[in-house]
Amino acid sequence: MKKLDAFLLILLIIFSFFALFPIYWTVITALKVNSEIFTIPPVFFPTKITFSNFYTPGTTFGEVSQTAFGSFPWLINSTIIALASSLIGTFVIGAPAAYALTRYLKNVWFARLILFMMMIPEAAFIIPFYVIITKLNMINTWWGLILVYISFTAPLSTWLLMGFFSDIPKSVEEAASIDGLSAFSTFYKIALPMVIPGIMVSIILNFINAWNEFIYALVLTYTPFPTGAQTVPLYLTDFIVIEKSFAWGGLAAAGVIVMLPSIILGIYAQKYLVKGWTMGAVKE
Amino acid sequence: MDNGGSEGIMSEVIVENVTKKFGNFVALDNVNLTIKPKEFFVLLGPSGSGKTTLLRLIAGLEDITEGSIYIGGKKVNDVPPKDRNVAMVFQNYALYPHFNVFDNIALTLKVRGYSKDAIKSRVSEIAKILHIEDILNKKPRELSGGQQQRVALARALVREPSVFLLDEPLSNLDAKLRVEARSFLRSLQKEVGVTTVFVTHDQSEAMALATTIAVLDKGIIKQVGDPYELYTKPKDIFTAGFIGSPAMNMIPGKLVKDGSSWRFVSEDFSVQLINTEFENEYDVILGIRPEHITLVKDDGINAKINNVEPMGAVTYLDIQVGSVELTVQYTGLIKLEAGMEIKVKFVEEKMLFYDRKTEKLLNV
Numbered sequence: 001m002k003k004l005d006a007f008l009l010i011l012l013i014i015f016s017f018f019a020l021f022p023i024y025w026t027v028i029t030a031l032k033v034n035s036e037i038f039t040i041p042p043v044f045f046p047t048k049i050t051f052s053n054f055y056t057p058g059t060t061f062g063e064v065s066q067t068a069f070g071s072f073p074w075l076i077n078s079t080i081i082a083l084a085s086s087l088i089g090t091f092v093i094g095a096p097a098a099y100a101l102t103r104y105l106k107n108v109w110f111a112r113l114i115l116f117m118m119m120i121p122e123a124a125f126i127i128p129f130y131v132i133i134t135k136l137n138m139i140n141t142w143w144g145l146i147l148v149y150i151s152f153t154a155p156l157s158t159w160l161l162m163g164f165f166s167d168i169p170k171s172v173e174e175a176a177s178i179d180g181l182s183a184f185s186t187f188y189k190i191a192l193p194m195v196i197p198g199i200m201v202s203i204i205l206n207f208i209n210a211w212n213e214f215i216y217a218l219v220l221t222y223t224p225f226p227t228g229a230q231t232v233p234l235y236l237t238d239f240i241v242i243e244k245s246f247a248w249g250g251l252a253a254a255g256v257i258v259m260l261p262s263i264i265l266g267i268y269a270q271k272y273l274v275k276g277w278t279m280g281a282v283k284e
Numbered sequence: 285m286d287n288g289g290s291e292g293i294m295s296e297v298i299v300e301n302v303t304k305k306f307g308n309f310v311a312l313d314n315v316n317l318t319i320k321p322k323e324f325f326v327l328l329g330p331s332g333s334g335k336t337t338l339l340r341l342i343a344g345l346e347d348i349t350e351g352s353i354y355i356g357g358k359k360v361n362d363v364p365p366k367d368r369n370v371a372m373v374f375q376n377y378a379l380y381p382h383f384n385v386f387d388n389i390a391l392t393l394k395v396r397g398y399s400k401d402a403i404k405s406r407v408s409e410i411a412k413i414l415h416i417e418d419i420l421n422k423k424p425r426e427l428s429g430g431q432q433q434r435v436a437l438a439r440a441l442v443r444e445p446s447v448f449l450l451d452e453p454l455s456n457l458d459a460k461l462r463v464e465a466r467s468f469l470r471s472l473q474k475e476v477g478v479t480t481v482f483v484t485h486d487q488s489e490a491m492a493l494a495t496t497i498a499v500l501d502k503g504i505i506k507q508v509g510d511p512y513e514l515y516t517k518p519k520d521i522f523t524a525g526f527i528g529s530p531a532m533n534m535i536p537g538k539l540v541k542d543g544s545s546w547r548f549v550s551e552d553f554s555v556q557l558i559n560t561e562f563e564n565e566y567d568v569i570l571g572i573r574p575e576h577i578t579l580v581k582d583d584g585i586n587a588k589i590n591n592v593e594p595m596g597a598v599t600y601l602d603i604q605v606g607s608v609e610l611t612v613q614y615t616g617l618i619k620l621e622a623g624m625e626i627k628v629k630f631v632e633e634k635m636l637f638y639d640r641k642t643e644k645l646l647n648v
Binding site for chain 1: 343365372374376392
């Protein structure tokens with residue numbers, strides 16, 4: 001046992017390193033002065049800390065006129081689009097669909113079909129989606145991107161929540177129906193609160209997926225808030241203008257800003273991601 | 285008291301020619317029962333006998349394949365559970381984990397449109413009866429098993445249902461708590477006076493609680509009767525073997541006419557019957573309860589003691605008579621040891637004879 005524990009610990013340290021190092025690197029790069037960003041060998045522990053990357057245009061090579069703080073109009077779009085597609089995918093489609101599938105349809109193949117759909121690369125649908133969104137007059141609008149993002153947040157939520165719903169003891173819902181609740185009330189007063197950990201996972205994954213999405217945002221939007229729906233990943237790419245400018249300091253600073261909402265959401269949701277959420281419902 | 289326009293608590297439950305199939309499996313086969321108002325009715329049977337299925341049919345949690353169920357004179361085949369005004373306690377309690385105890389009990393009243401004040405007074409009234417006033421603010425996960433069971437009872441009783449359904453509600457409690465809960469449940473039911481259907485596989489629980497017991501086996505009702513009737517005159521071998529602990533002794537043999545009287549002849553011994561008459565000679569199984577075998581000095585059947593189990597108030601003896609082993613219950617303590625030779629006698633009026641072909645009782 002002791003040997004196994006030590007082995008697991010080493011593994012965890014290695015994995016944590018892989019997960020955390022890029023974040024560390026982004027943060028320190030955002031705080032470095034330009035001279036330390038380009039030093040070889042690289043500087044792992046900056047000697048001087050500056051916040052200037054956040055508000056001065058990056059001018060490493062050539063000219064990049066934008067600043068990290070200038071991402072605000074793009075952040076507004078991203079926040080609205082990611083929240084809407086995450087919440088609609090989870091509550092309006094995912095949870096009801098998952099509940100209906102586990103309680104009433106009980107068809108394994110339907111569940112598998114959802115899984116297969118998620119395996120198709122998102123980019124495969126770019127042309128049809130472009131045509132559809134154009135026809136709907138939704139190019140460069142919030143709803144254009146939200147509708148497209150729901151097409152991948154909803155299946156993920158459905159598939160994820162099916163597992164959580166099928167773990168609910170059936171007798172709890174039967175008790176609700178005997179207590180006089182309708183099928184719909186049973187769903188949202190009894191079943192839904194019992195899968196809150198799943199709902200939280202679904203909201204976070206959906207949010208991160210939509211927040212980081214790039215290809216559709218590139219194709220379907222072209223101006224920032226307030227005139228258009230361009231999202232923040234597109235703003236990040238403007239820090240790199242091929243063969244002209246590489247504003248690494250500004251890019252890293254903007255990267256830090258873009259990471260923050262996902263991290264805050266993750267920390268907030270942590271308290272719901274606990275074991276034993278439904279403990280005490282039934283006596284095993 | 286306002287009970288939300290229900291039919292009240294005096295409901296009769298009639299189960300008429302009910303068959304329930306799961307695919308090809310017949311869980312209940314043409315069951316007929318009448319459960320009278322205010323009765324404490326126990327469905328007793330081993331696991332897989334269909335007793336829980338029958339309870340769930342009455343609750344409306346399963347669809348009836350054939351036949352009808354009436355509650356309070358109304359056919360309820362197509363009435364959903366929420367409109368049957370039945371209350372149910374589940375074997376695993378099935379509490380709402382995200383509600384505190386008060387809300388667990390109050391939910392059904394809220395759904396039925398009771399006023400806030402009415403809910404408060406109703407819940408505190410039932411909480412008092414069940415001694416759970418102190419835990420109304422706790423979540424189910426903070427409760428002990430006994431408390432969870434009381435909350436489940438409270439939730440079921442709070443709105444004065446037409447029928448109170450209990451699915452092995454005591455099986456998750458430890459032995460001491462179970463006996464306590466048993467007598468508590470019995471007096472509670474008397475006090476509330478609601479028609480109660482109780483499912484259990486524990487025959488002693490059934491005997492202790494029931495005004496009427498229905499014995500089920502493999503989806504068939506074997507016998508319906510009060511505990512006294514079921515214990516003294518079980519109508520078939522299954523019921524005879526299922527009711528009573530230790531179980532009834534079963535001895536295969538023959539009924540033979542011997543001059544003017546009858547005689548029970550087994551491989552190893554025979555017994556002269558003085559007061560019992562039969563129509564024909566039968567291959568039978570003799571059923572005799574452990575307390576109806578007595579020890580005698582002479583003029584008895586020879587037996588050897590295999591094992592002695594002194595319980596205090598009674599002593600159980602496992603004795604060997606030829607090829608069959610019998611259990612004898614002796615009232616009080618007796619100094620006997622394994623290996624000793626004794627003589628025993630059967631109390632004739634307590635001997636039950638079952639036809640070996642039909643497995644039915646032959647005594648009238």
